[in-house]
């Protein structure tokens with residue numbers, strides 16, 4: 120199935136080129152999009168087409184930074200069940216054989232592809248980028264561990280904490296509150312990562328001392344599970360509490376796999392370096408089952424890499 124987006128309509132086209140479903144979402148005042156109708160050809164009902172139309176429609180409204188209003192009953196029921204979450208674009212640089220770690224990244228082909236990757240990151244202008252705990256520590260904090268002695272005996276409830284609202288966010292998926300940030304704002308030489316407000320996504324397994332530390336340095340945090348992080352819950356909170364509409368998921372392998380298994384990877388932006396990696400390097404999605412995507416565009420970059428867009 121292919122989903123084709125027009126101004127206020129998305130159509131589902133089957134393998135024979137027939138239109139088998141349509142969703143209408145006219146724009147109203149104040150950048151509000153009203154979902155007025157979801158229709159699927161009777162012969163094609165029960166194949167997930169209406170849900171596919173809804174997902175594409177919500178992603179498109181997120182991409183336009185619009186507000187969703189639903190007046191058709193199918194859309195109302197879908198929203199009651201699934202809620203609203205950001206459009207998730209998994210943006211990664213890989214080897215030819217789909218690896219994302221290891222020494223291929225520091226060879227000349229990897230470095231050049233990484234330059235293209237950072238250019239694309241800036242051009243996509245997400246509202247936030249997100250990484251797993253390991254990547255946040257290796258790329259941004261250097262594994263710093265704060266002295267928590269002044270917070271001994273802290274007693275804080277498991278309530279979401281918004282230190283500030285900001286135009287751009289770095290979202291850290293960190294089950295146990297381990298990442299040692301030193302400030303609520305991330306400073307980086309690359310303007311694509313500079314001046315982000317940090318949001319820690321935690322489980323309730325996080326020590327109260329760390330919550331007190333995050334509050335002191337101005338890091339926001341939210342809870343998305345008891346011991347593990349439920350990706351959908353986290354995304355719904357990022358949408359509702361911080362207004363994040365477009366999230367760039369930027370690795371590593373483990374957190375990408377968790378998003379994929381939760382059905383929360385909408386698009387993939389893959390920048391491929393012309394190199395085969397070592398066999399022990401990690402894949403784009405760890406612990407992934409077979410999941411079909413559709414390639415929507417492909418281009419070669421000035422740096423000699425290939426950039427491919429896929430969508431779910």
Ligand SMILES: NC(=O)c1ccc[n+]([C@@H]2O[C@H](COP(=O)([O-])OP(=O)(O)OC[C@H]3O[C@@H](n4cnc5c(N)ncnc54)[C@H](OP(=O)(O)O)[C@@H]3O)[C@@H](O)[C@H]2O)c1
Pocket residue numbers: 210211212213218219220221250251252253254255257292293294295297347348349350369370371372373374375377401
């Ligand atoms: N090629 C690229 O574009 C690219 C991009 C980014 C990173 N990387 C590379 O990727 C490597 C790191 O990747 P990685 O796969 O080892 O780690 P990762 O995905 O960065 O982080 C994984 C960690 O995230 C935490 N986590 C939070 N919520 C989770 C959930 N629901 N399910 C699973 N884990 C969750 C877990 O740590 P806790 O249990 O402590 O919470 C887990 O160990 C680095 O070498 C980095 O350089 C490459």
